[in-house]
Amino acid sequence: MSTVAPHTVQHAEPAIETRIASYLLTEYLERLGVDVIFGLCGHTIIALLDALEKSRIRFVSTRHEQIAAHAADGYARASGKTGVLLTHLGPGLTNAATGVANAALDSIPMVVIAGDVPSHYFGRHPHQEVNLHQDADQFQIFRPFCKRVYRVDRVEDLPRIMERAFHLARSGRPGPVLVDVPMDIFSADLAVDAFQHVPAVMAHPAVDASTVALIVDALASAERPVLYAGGGVLSARATSELAALAEALELPVAHTLMGKGCLRDDHPLLLGQTGFWGTPISNEKCRTADLIVAVGTRLAEANSSSWDPRFTFSIPPTRLIHIDADEGEIGRNYPTELGVVADAKLALAALAAAARGSSHRDRGRLRDDIARGRRAFASNWDHHWSSDQFPLRPERILAELRKAVPEDGFIVTDVGWNKNGVGQQFPITVPGTFVTPSGLATMGFGPAAVLGVKVACPDRAAVSLIGDGGFSANPSVIATAMEAELPVVWLVMDNAGFGTIAGLESMHYGTSFGCLFERCGKPYAADYAAMARAFGARGVMIESAADLGPALQEALSSNLPTVIQAPMENAPTPTPGHWNINDIYRKGE
Ligand SMILES: Cc1ncc(C[n+]2csc(CCOP(=O)(O)OP(=O)(O)O)c2C)c(N)n1
Numbered sequence: 001m002s003t004v005a006p007h008t009v010q011h012a013e014p015a016i017e018t019r020i021a022s023y024l025l026t027e028y029l030e031r032l033g034v035d036v037i038f039g040l041c042g043h044t045i046i047a048l049l050d051a052l053e054k055s056r057i058r059f060v061s062t063r064h065e066q067i068a069a070h071a072a073d074g075y076a077r078a079s080g081k082t083g084v085l086l087t088h089l090g091p092g093l094t095n096a097a098t099g100v101a102n103a104a105l106d107s108i109p110m111v112v113i114a115g116d117v118p119s120h121y122f123g124r125h126p127h128q129e130v131n132l133h134q135d136a137d138q139f140q141i142f143r144p145f146c147k148r149v150y151r152v153d154r155v156e157d158l159p160r161i162m163e164r165a166f167h168l169a170r171s172g173r174p175g176p177v178l179v180d181v182p183m184d185i186f187s188a189d190l191a192v193d194a195f196q197h198v199p200a201v202m203a204h205p206a207v208d209a210s211t212v213a214l215i216v217d218a219l220a221s222a223e224r225p226v227l228y229a230g231g232g233v234l235s236a237r238a239t240s241e242l243a244a245l246a247e248a249l250e251l252p253v254a255h256t257l258m259g260k261g262c263l264r265d266d267h268p269l270l271l272g273q274t275g276f277w278g279t280p281i282s283n284e285k286c287r288t289a290d291l292i293v294a295v296g297t298r299l300a301e302a303n304s305s306s307w308d309p310r311f312t313f314s315i316p317p318t319r320l321i322h323i324d325a326d327e328g329e330i331g332r333n334y335p336t337e338l339g340v341v342a343d344a345k346l347a348l349a350a351l352a353a354a355a356r357g358s359s360h361r362d363r364g365r366l367r368d369d370i371a372r373g374r375r376a377f378a379s380n381w382d383h384h385w386s387s388d389q390f391p392l393r394p395e396r397i398l399a400e401l402r403k404a405v406p407e408d409g410f411i412v413t414d415v416g417w418n419k420n421g422v423g424q425q426f427p428i429t430v431p432g433t434f435v436t437p438s439g440l441a442t443m444g445f446g447p448a449a450v451l452g453v454k455v456a457c458p459d460r461a462a463v464s465l466i467g468d469g470g471f472s473a474n475p476s477v478i479a480t481a482m483e484a485e486l487p488v489v490w491l492v493m494d495n496a497g498f499g500t501i502a503g504l505e506s507m508h509y510g511t512s513f514g515c516l517f518e519r520c521g522k523p524y525a526a527d528y529a530a531m532a533r534a535f536g537a538r539g540v541m542i543e544s545a546a547d548l549g550p551a552l553q554e555a556l557s558s559n560l561p562t563v564i565q566a567p568m569e570n571a572p573t574p575t576p577g578h579w580n581i582n583d584i585y586r587k588g589e
Helices: 019-033 046-053 065-079 090-105 138-145 157-168 209-221 231-236 239-249 280-289 302-307 344-355 364-377 382-386 394-404 417-425 445-454 468-473 477-483 499-509 529-533 545-556
Strands: 017-020 036-039 059-061 083-088 110-115 148-151 176-183 190-193 225-229 253-255 270-273 291-295 319-324 340-341 409-415 461-465 489-492 538-541 563-568
Touching: 019 046, 019 157, 019 190, 019 280, 036 065, 036 445, 046 059, 046 461, 059 445, 059 477, 065 083, 065 090, 065 110, 065 445, 083 090, 083 319, 090 110, 090 176, 090 445, 110 138, 110 157, 138 148, 138 176, 148 157, 157 176, 157 190, 176 364, 190 291, 209 225, 209 239, 209 291, 209 302, 209 319, 209 340, 231 239, 231 344, 239 344, 253 280, 270 280, 270 364, 270 563, 280 364, 291 344, 340 364, 382 394, 394 417, 394 461, 394 545, 409 417, 409 445, 409 538, 417 461, 445 461, 445 468, 445 477, 461 468, 468 489, 468 529, 489 545, 529 538, 529 563, 538 545, 545 563
Parallel strands: 036 059, 036 083, 083 110, 110 176, 148 176, 225 253, 225 291, 253 270, 291 319, 319 340, 409 461, 461 489, 489 563, 538 563
Antiparallel strands: 017 190
């Protein structure tokens, strides 16, 4: 009997061409238009750094991940693109958390790429992993403030997850997305054509014609309407549409902190900022309005005087129409007659088109009222704009800054007198030139965010106006500016303390304990200008009020980063609105 030998048919598998994933990822980022990544190295991400070095993408290396996150945030605000941040795991990720949360609360699109432990060590608690409650879940640290947190478990998932991350960061209400990548995945092989899909081009939601007609009719027939603009108007680049609507129906315009710049500060219909650090005329017109149409705002606490009806908004009886990209914002803090989920630019363009040529109620002496109200408030402080006092009055610092910086130059603030004073008193005429941390109000934002602003717009002036507290929180920004050749200016308002909080504490408790910079009971002031020189940058110590203007001019025309330290009186910013923390403090025996 003959045996038949088994017949084996050899099917030759077509060879799949592969490359190292980090190279394919970098090329994909180039395809998406990413031209800069801010970050700080660690052993989990050097495979990606190796690929980045060979790419067209610029890597701006910082000395602290919070700085990298704020710089990516500033870049996104100034460029209109998605900021990209690269961090190491564990301490890198936790250091970045504050900056990413700050971006989240201001709706800034950002993709965070973080290295992680090798995936084959999941569960063994390897070096630098945060794992006390669950294995391999350090990415969950970002969950409360990211739109989505992804961990890449297989290299084949990397392309899909990157596409999702860039899509989600920008869509709807923008915000940060985390992609956490175990370090072995960066070095794994991946099919060369694995990164196929790019995020969809998104059409933005518009407002239907009947709703447009209804809103225009409500505004035209209202007796005391107010148009209220938030940061959403600026991020949607909708300021000319806002002006067209305001002018067509003769509407006064109030704004939030993030909405500053929505209308030129010298526009006769501009009321100014609302809330605790707002202006009296803006608070009064909003409080007594019969209709408010709010666009791109959270109607957040600081701008709404803690929602106390005696100060900024009294809704009802005021009727509220609220247009926002995020349906979750509508109706949360105030009863809302009509909520509209729409893109601010499309909505305002449609409203302005419908309003053009339509008749509206006579607004009486509205423009005169506004001018008078603004003048009356300014008379409380505008004489300080020329004060020769030394240490300087904060208002003099604002005046010199406004004179020195071109209209299209950026003013990047931190928290403290700088943010509150600029929001209230500093004329902004070009939309988007005022960059500030609003939702999280992070001390340390300004000195770092200005780096990203300058990367985005190298031909425009970029000045960070900050307190000495905010500046000294993370002065290594000077090293980054030197290395990345970013000739930014930090103007430090030096009042030898955390002045805003010192002011609050002394108002309520009669002490500034824990808020002043002191040594042996005496004011302690560091020489930040000398520190800048130690980094190889320019440093200028202001010694009289007359020094400041020329120092700013020189700094702006110099090619080196410059720190200007301006000793300043700790005078409080006026607070025409209300903040209900002031009702909470109680003094014991
Ligand atoms: C990270 C962080 N910590 C604490 C605060 C609370 N805070 C708000 S304003 C402020 C003082 C800021 O001091 P400085 O930068 O010197 O500005 P100034 O108030 O003196 O104008 C502090 C500590 C904060 N906003 N952010």
